[in-house]
Every structure is written in structure tokens, then in C-alpha cells.
Amino acid sequence: MPALATPRLTSGGVLNHSSQAPVADKFPSRQLSPEAFKVSSFSFSGSTFGSPIFTGRSGTEELFKVSGRNRVVQQNCARCEVAARESFRRGDDVSRPGGGWGTTPARAAGPIRKRGASVRCRVAAREAPPGADKLALPVIEEEVPATCEKAPELPKYAAPEFPRRLPSQLQYEEGMLGGISAYTRGVGRLDLGADTLSYLKKILTSRVYDVAIESPLERANKISDRMGADIFLKREDLQKVFSFKLRGAYNMMAQLPQDALDRGVICSSAGNHAQGVALAAAQLGCSAIICMPVTTPAIKWNSVKRLGATVVLVGEAYDETQAFAKQRALEEGRVFVPPFDHPDVIAGQGTVGMEILRQHPGPIHAVFVPVGGGGLIAGIAAYVKCLRPEVKIIGVEPADANAMALSLHEGQRICLDKVGGFADGVAVKMVGDETFRICRELIDGVVLVSKDAICAAIKDVFEETRCILEPAGALALAGAKAYVKYNDSQKGGSSNGAARGGAGSMVVITSGANMNFDRLRVVAELAEVGERREAVLATSIPERPGTFKEFCRLVGPDINISEFKYRRADDAAAHVFYSVNVANDEELANLLARMANAEFPTIDMSSNDLAKTHLRHLVGGRNSVEDEVLYRFEFPERPGALLKFLDFLSPRWDITLFHYRAEGERVGNVLVGLQIPPAEEAQFRSAADALGYQYVSEGNNEAFRMFLR
Numbered sequence: 001m002p003a004l005a006t007p008r009l010t011s012g013g014v015l016n017h018s019s020q021a022p023v024a025d026k027f028p029s030r031q032l033s034p035e036a037f038k039v040s041s042f043s044f045s046g047s048t049f050g051s052p053i054f055t056g057r058s059g060t061e062e063l064f065k066v067s068g069r070n071r072v073v074q075q076n077c078a079r080c081e082v083a084a085r086e087s088f089r090r091g092d093d094v095s096r097p098g099g100g101w102g103t104t105p106a107r108a109a110g111p112i113r114k115r116g117a118s119v120r121c122r123v124a125a126r127e128a129p130p131g132a133d134k135l136a137l138p139v140i141e142e143e144v145p146a147t148c149e150k151a152p153e154l155p156k157y158a159a160p161e162f163p164r165r166l167p168s169q170l171q172y173e174e175g176m177l178g179g180i181s182a183y184t185r186g187v188g189r190l191d192l193g194a195d196t197l198s199y200l201k202k203i204l205t206s207r208v209y210d211v212a213i214e215s216p217l218e219r220a221n222k223i224s225d226r227m228g229a230d231i232f233l234k235r236e237d238l239q240k241v242f243s244f245k246l247r248g249a250y251n252m253m254a255q256l257p258q259d260a261l262d263r264g265v266i267c268s269s270a271g272n273h274a275q276g277v278a279l280a281a282a283q284l285g286c287s288a289i290i291c292m293p294v295t296t297p298a299i300k301w302n303s304v305k306r307l308g309a310t311v312v313l314v315g316e317a318y319d320e321t322q323a324f325a326k327q328r329a330l331e332e333g334r335v336f337v338p339p340f341d342h343p344d345v346i347a348g349q350g351t352v353g354m355e356i357l358r359q360h361p362g363p364i365h366a367v368f369v370p371v372g373g374g375g376l377i378a379g380i381a382a383y384v385k386c387l388r389p390e391v392k393i394i395g396v397e398p399a400d401a402n403a404m405a406l407s408l409h410e411g412q413r414i415c416l417d418k419v420g421g422f423a424d425g426v427a428v429k430m431v432g433d434e435t436f437r438i439c440r441e442l443i444d445g446v447v448l449v450s451k452d453a454i455c456a457a458i459k460d461v462f463e464e465t466r467c468i469l470e471p472a473g474a475l476a477l478a479g480a481k482a483y484v485k486y487n488d489s490q491k492g493g494s495s496n497g498a499a500r501g502g503a504g505s506m507v508v509i510t511s512g513a514n515m516n517f518d519r520l521r522v523v524a525e526l527a528e529v530g531e532r533r534e535a536v537l538a539t540s541i542p543e544r545p546g547t548f549k550e551f552c553r554l555v556g557p558d559i560n561i562s563e564f565k566y567r568r569a570d571d572a573a574a575h576v577f578y579s580v581n582v583a584n585d586e587e588l589a590n591l592l593a594r595m596a597n598a599e600f601p602t603i604d605m606s607s608n609d610l611a612k613t614h615l616r617h618l619v620g621g622r623n624s625v626e627d628e629v630l631y632r633f634e635f636p637e638r639p640g641a642l643l644k645f646l647d648f649l650s651p652r653w654d655i656t657l658f659h660y661r662a663e664g665e666r667v668g669n670v671l672v673g674l675q676i677p678p679a680e681e682a683q684f685r686s687a688a689d690a691l692g693y694q695y696v697s698e699g700n701n702e703a704f705r706m707f708l709r
Contacts, residue, residue, distance in 0.1 A: 162415040162430060167400045170409055174453065175479075175486025177394065177445035179404065183411030184440055195438075199382035202347035203354055207254040208247040211283050212239055212351075217359040217507070220464050223477070229484050230505040233461070234356060237473055237513035241303075243425075244352060244511050246276035248375055249337055251348030253280045256335060261286040266334040268292070268325035270318060271300045272425055272512055273339040278307035289334065291325040293318055297516055319429070340375030341432025350379025356507055357387060365504030366392035368483070370475040370511050371404045371446065372426030374435030380509075381442035395439070395446040396479030398423045398454065404431050404439065405446040422451050425472025425512055447479040451609070452530030454478045459527040461510060471519070473512035478530075480508050528581065529606050534562060535588050536579050536612055539595055539602040543574045548655050549646045554594050555580065557640060559587070564642075564660040577611075625656045627677050629684075630704050633670045634694040635660070648691045649674075653684065671698070 172178045215235045224231045236244035253265060264287035267277045274290045281288035288309040292301050294316060301311045315321035329336040338345060356367060367384060369377040374395075381393040395404055400420030407413050407430075415430045431439075457474035460481075461467060484506075528534030541547045548566075555561060563579035582588045588604070595602040605611040635641045642660075649655075657673025676684050688695055698704055 162413055163410070164417050165406050165410075165414045166417050167402050167406075167420070170402060170406045171399060172448065173486065174399075174449055175447060175482035175484075177447060177483070179395075179402075179406075179408040179446035180444075181409045181411070184408045196382055196386040196442075199343070199347060199350060199379070199438075200386050202343065203350040203379065203383050206247075206251045206347050206351050208251050208348050208351050210254065211250045211279060212247050214355050215239060215352075217356060218465075220460075220508075222464050223460050223481075227481060227484050228488070229480075231477075231480060232360065232505055232507045233465075233477070234352065234507055234509045236352065237467060237469055237510045241272065241275040241279055241307075242513040243272035243276065243473075244349060244376060244509070245272040245339070246279050247351055248340070248342075248345035248348035248379075249273060249276035250280035250283065251351075252337060252342055252344035253277070253284055253286070253335075255344050260335050263333045263335065264288065265337050266291065266325050266329045266332070267337040267339070268318070268322040269339060270296055270321075270424060271514055274300070274304045274309075275307060275514075277337050278304045278309035282308045289325075289328070291315075291321050291328070293321045299516060300514065303514075338432070340373035340378075341434050343434060346375050346379045346382070346434065346438070348379070349376045350383045352376065352509065353380035353383035356380075357384065360505060360507065363504035364388070364391045365506055366394050366444075366480075366483075367507045367509070368394050368396055368447075368476040368480040369509050370423075370426055370472055370479075371395040371397050371431075372401075372428045372472070374404055374431040374439055376509065376511065377404075377443060378432075378435040378438040382438055385442045392444040393442060394444055394479065394483065396475050397426065397446055397448055398475065399448040399450055401427050402446070402448055403428055404436075405448060407431055407436055408440055408443075408446065411440070420451075423454060423471035423475055425470060425514075426475060447483050449475065449478040449482050450530065452526045452606075452612075453482060454530070455523045455526040456528075456530030457481065458523050459531070467513060468515050468520070469510055470512050470515040471523075473510050473515075476508045476511065480506050526612065528562070529579075529612065532585065532606075533581060533583075534579050534606075535582055535591075536563075536605045536608070537577075537592075537602055538605055538611070539576045539578070539600050541574050541576060541600050543572055545651050545654060547574075548658075549643075550598070551576065551600060552643055552646060554598055554600065555591065556594075557643070559591060561642060561660070564658055566655070566658040625673070625675055627675050628656050628673055629676050629681065630657070630671070630673050630698040630701070631688075631695050632698050633672060633688075635668050635670050636693075645670075645691065645693065648687050650680075650683075650687075652680070 170178075215238050218233050218235060220231045220233050239246060249267075253261070256265075261284055265277065265281060266289040267273060268291045269277070270293060274292060278288055278290060289312060290301075290304050290309045291312045291314055292304070294313045296313065301313065305311050312324075314324045326336055328334070340346070340349075353367070356364075367380060369380055371377050377393065377395050384391050384393060397403070397405055398420050401416070401423065403414065403416050403419070406416070413430060413433065413436050419427050419429050421427045451471075454471050454474055457478035458469050458471065460477060461469050461474055529536060539551065541551050552561075560581040561578055562581055563577075565577040566574060580588075580591065582591070592602055592604065633645070635645065654675040655672065656675050657671065659671040660668060674684070
């Protein structure tokens with residue numbers, strides 16, 4: 001390759017070509033445009049997120065910014081094409097990936113973190129003359145001192161301030177339609193004619209079906225029969241990413257101009273929105289950066305990576321992650337794709353409402369929608385209320401994540417100081433501005449539900465469809481069930497629809513099925529409690545021989561004990577923690593009365609989160625009981641098995657520990673501690689053999705010696 005023109009350095013580290021003639025003389029057959037080589041400089045201009053930023057200029061015109069991380073931060077010149085390269089070598093191909101010629105005026109060869117360091121500067125022609133070989137383009141590569149000239153700072157993202165509240169500041173009975181107050185409706189805030197028609201048009205022209213399916217609307221026969229209501233499931237959990245979120249993400253991104261797609265998109269998400277953006281980016285052929293909290297389970301961020309997006313784990317809390325994503329969007333010129341607060345996102349989610357009315361032309365009493373930031377319910381409300389204003393649009397939130405209910409109640413957006421994370425798909429501290437503007441005028445209220453009720457709804461859908469929803473995905477069904485029970489109870493137990501203000505079907509959005517496997521244990525433990533088919537109780541009984549058997553007889557032969565935990569604490573009283581399966585509230589009330597009559601004080605802990613989440617795993621502890629032995633038995637899972645076991649025990653053998661939890665198998669594992677003198681242990685084994693239950697001694701188990709003895 002012919003020798004290159006020798007550049008000279010001007011003050012401030014400016015790479016200056018005073019004339020194009022020397023270069024043109026070297027390439028007489030390739031006359032270059034006078035604008036091909038302009039005065040260029042490459043200078044240090046601050047840092048962001050720990051990475052230095054360098055500015056490239058042509059004279060006083062700022063052409064571009066690049067960071068030491070080798071990414072384009074800002075590009076202001078249409079003549080420039082800053083390539084994403086780690087370093088440069090003489091003769092590199094400078095054509096753009098999509099074809100055509102590009103110019104790379106300058107590029108960092110690596111992070112530069114102090115003054116006086118050097119960078120490699122590269123300049124090439126933008127356009128090649130006819131017949132030119134792209135690899136033969138003149139390239140100037142020179143070590144240039146990095147100056148410390150301060151460039152204008154990019155704007156910094158700052159989260160706005162809003163009134164702060166705790167979820168406990170607005171709580172009401174489960175199933176009650178709340179959140180609406182004298183402050184809810186905003187006079188003049190929403191033009192019900194123009195605004196809803198605008199959204200109607202947006203929804204009808206949405207492009208979601210490039211990636212989404214029209215999810216089925218299925219009648220839940222078992223749930224409907226049990227609840228005495230006509231309940232339909234809108235199966236958004238069957239979408240390609242197992243969530244409705246791809247609708248809004250794709251619809252917004254599909255509306256972007258090509259130059260915005262070329263710059264790429266970025267979003268912050270803890271799960272479902274991330275997958276929606278990643279899938280949309282793959283479909284549209286643009287790059288996507290997904291920022292996720294460092295606490296995000298690997299199963300979720302791996303799913304995003306498999307869709308081709310770049311995952312950045314940053315921030316302990318979602319607020320930190322979102323701030324990082326918005327700041328990086330400003331620096332790199334990427335489009336930030338919000339999870340809910342954008343008209344095109346809302347319109348994309350609103351196609352769910354369009355499908356419901358098309359699939360169910362008959363009477364609909366209400367549509368129950370899970371609420372996080374409000375994008376889904378705002379879109380559904382905008383469409384349904386425009387065409388079928390008599391249909392109720394009811395939001396459902398966890399009682400410990402009630403940002404929408406509190407905002408509607410106060411007539412302004414509020415920020416939760418803390419938010420429950422069990423239903424992580426709707427665990428947001430603050431609803432969107434545009435979503436709140438729509439919801440305050442169009443939705444009919446919000447139902448609050450407990451964690452137990454959500455778990456019960458997950459089980460209901462599993463029994464109905466053999467599909468496992470995530471907690472946020474089952475939220476709407478939990479709300480619909482609570483709404484039916486509450487309103488029927490107001491009318492003396494009626495289940496004919498009159499208590500709910502008239503006949504008509506109830507549509508429930510099953511919004512997602514991205515369930516973490518480790519959540520299933522908690523769901524299984526709480527589902528029966530949420531359905532009020534299991535009660536969690538604590539009873540104190542005198543510590544004397546025979547009272548344990550008396551206690552079991554008081555529970556009754558027809559009530560199945562599903563969990564039992566006891567460990568001797570002192571010689572005065574024993575505290576038993578247990579769970580029982582009950583058919584209804586009356587059966588539980590009768591059990592509590594029997595315990596009270598026998599002077600066995602009993603507390604119903606079914607609503608005590610501490611007891612259900614932690615205490616059930618902590619009952620017991622170390623105790624030095626003389627002559628204590630430990631055995632593990634396999635009990636048949638049938639009523640009466642425990643009493644049969646107790647009957648075989650001699651009154652001389654005192655029970656010092658008892659632990660049992662039903663696991664849905666044919667037999668249940670029971671851990672039993674007994675006080676048996678060594679001389680009588682052979683007699684005990686003989687009686688146990690005659691009982692017919694499989695058993696094994698655990699007296700030498702290291703766990704027993706470490707934690708219980």
C-alpha cells in the first residue's frame with residue numbers, strides 16, 4: 001500500500017490535515033471528496049458509570065462521543081460511522097455491516113483513566129471513487145495525546161419525587177371493590193370521547209400479531225361450578241414468552257423509525273417485559289440491551305440471553321436498574337422501551353380487550369385484570385369501555401403491593417415505600433403517569449388479595465388446565481374468586497349473580513406462567529390455607545402422659561391432620577403446631593370449641609404470615625431428654641393412621657418430639673422422639689414390627705446430634 005500522508009499535531013492534540021493535496025497526489029486515480037478528511041480531534045471529556053468518555057470533533061463541531069468501553073455514546077454527524085471495534089490495525093475494513101462505505105474518524109483502543117494517556121486515532125474516507133478497492137482506502141493511524149478538554153455533559157436521569165405511602169395505609173376486606181374515592185375521578189383529565197377513540201384506533205391498527213397469538217378464551221368449568229359463577233380464562237400464559245408483555249413491547253418498537261432501530265433499544269425489567277423486548281428486537285433485527293437487577297434468578301436472564309439480547313445485571317433494587325438503563329439510553333442514543341407507561345405499549349396490551357369482546361359477544365359482568373404499573377388494565381379499559389361501557393373493569397393487586405389502589409384513592413400517583421415481592425410480576429412501587437390518567441376515569445375499582453389467595457388460584461388453574469401460572473399470572477383469578485365470595489356473602493350466601501349486580505360472565509386474565517421452580521414449595525404450603533380448606537393452629541396441652549392421645553382424639557377421626565410439629569420444652573405444658581384439613585368454617589369452629597371445652601387453649605394462625613412462613617420451620621430445638629430415642633416412620637396417608645400409632649405405644653413411653661407434613665404421596669414421613677429406657681427398647685421394636693409401619697432408627701444421625709440433642 002502506498003505511503004500515507006504524514007499528519008501533524010496542533011495544540012490541544014488535534015490531528016490536522018492542512019491540505020488534501022498530498023493524499024490526492026499519492027492516489028492520483030482515486031480523487032477524494034474535499035470533505036473526506038476534515039480537521040479531527042479526540043479528547044477526554046469526563047466519565048460515566050466508571051468508564052471514560054472521549055469526544056471526536058471536526059474543528060469546533062462535535063461529531064461523536066465514544067466510551068472506553070468501546071461503545072458509541074453519541075453521534076451527531078451523518079457523515080460519520082463510528083464502528084464497534086475493540087482496536088484498529090492499518091488496512092482494516094471500514095465498510096458498514098449493512099453495506100456501503102463508512103468513516104471511522106476516531107476510536108478508543110482501550111479504557112483511558114488518567115490525563116496524559118494516549119489513544120489511537122483513525123480517519124478514513126466516507127465515499128470511495130468508482131472502482132475503488134475498499135481495503136485500499138487511505139487510513140491515517142496516529143498516537144495522539146488525550147487532552148482534558150471538558151465537553152458539555154449529557155443530561156442525567158433523575159427519578160421524580162412523589163408522595164410516599166405504605167401498603168398498610170389502605171387495606172380493606174378481601175373481595176371488596178375499593179380504591180375509588182371522592183378524589184379518584186379527575187375533572188377534565190381525560191376526554192372520554194377523543195382519548196378513547198384515539199386509543200381505539202391505536203389498538204385496532206396495532207401490529208402485535210407479527211409476534212403474538214390470539215390467545216384462547218376458555219371457560220373454567222371446575223372453577224365455575226365451585227364458585228357458582230360463569231368464569232372464563234383469557235390464556236395469555238400461552239404466548240411465545242409465556243406472558244402478555246410481548247404485545248406492548250413489540251407494538252411500540254414496530255412504530256419506531258428505522259434510524260431509531262439502528263441505534264438499538266434498551267429496557268429495565270425483572271422478567272416478562274425483558275423477554276418481550278428481546279423477542280421484539282430479534283423480530284425487528286435491532287440490538288437490545290436488557291438491564292436486570294443482580295438478584296434476578298438465572299432462569300430469567302438466561303431466557304433473555306437465549307432470545308439474542310445483551311443482558312446487564314446491575315443494581316440491587318429495580319429502581320437502581322431502571323435509573324441505569326435510562327441514563328445509558330441518554331448516553332448511547334438508544335430508545336428506552338418502558339414496561340407500561342407509553343401509549344403504544346398500552347395500545348399493544350389493549351388488544352387483549354379487543355380479543356375478549358370478539359371471542360365473547362354475550363353478556364360480560366366484569367373483566368378482572370392483574371395490576372402492576374397499569375399498562376394492561378389501561379389498554380383493556382380504553383377499548384372495552386368505548387364499545388361496552390356496561391362491562392366492569394376491575395383491577396386486582398396483592399394487598400402488600402397496592403400502588404394503583406392507593407393512587408386512585410388519593411387522586412394522585414403515589415410511591416410505595418416498600419412493596420411485597422411474592423407476585424414479582426406486579427411488584428412496582430409506582431404506577432405510570434399515562435396508565436393512571438386512564439385508570440382513574442375508566443376502571444371500576446381494585447380488589448386486594450392475600451398471598452394465600454394467590455397460591456390457591458395457582459392450584460385452581462393447575463387442576464383446571466394442568467398449567468402452572470406464576471403468582472402475578474394467577475392474581476386476577478384470586479381477585480375474581482374473592483369478589484364473588486364477598487358479594488355473595490353480602491346477600492346471605494346467594495350465588496346466583498344477583499349479589500354481583502346482575503348476570504353475566506366473568507373474564508379473568510391469566511397473564512403469565514414464568515414460574516420459578518423454587519416457588520412451588522411455598523405455593524403448595526399456602527394454597528389450601530388460601531382456599532380455607534386448611535387451617536394452621538397452635539394448641540397448648542399439659543405435659544403429662546396420655547394428653548397427646550387425648551389431643552388427637554379431640555381433633556376427631558374425620559379431620560385429617562396435614563402437618564404436626566411438637567418438641568418438649570418444659571415439664572409444665574407442651575405447645576403443638578399443626579395444620580388440619582377442614583371442609584368449611586363451621587367444621588373449624590367446632591374443632592376450636594372442642595379444644596376450649598377440654599381446656600386446651602388453641603389459636604388459629606391461618607392469617608399469621610410469620611407462623612406460616614417461618615415458625616412452621618422453627619418449632620423445636622435442642623433439648624437434653626434422658627433416654628431419648630429418635631425414629632422415622634412411614635405412615636399411610638389416611639385418616640386414623642396417627643391414632644393407630646399412638647394406641648400401640650405404652651403409656652410409659654413419653655413422646656418428646658413429633659414432626660409430620662403431608663407431601664401428597666401414598667405414605668408420609670413422620671419423625672418421632674420417644675423417652676424409652678434402654679432396657680425397654682427391644683420391647684418397643686417388637687411392638688413397632690407388629691404395627692406394620694416401615695421405620696428406621698435415627699438416633700445416630702449427625703443432624704439429630706447437632707441440632708436436637
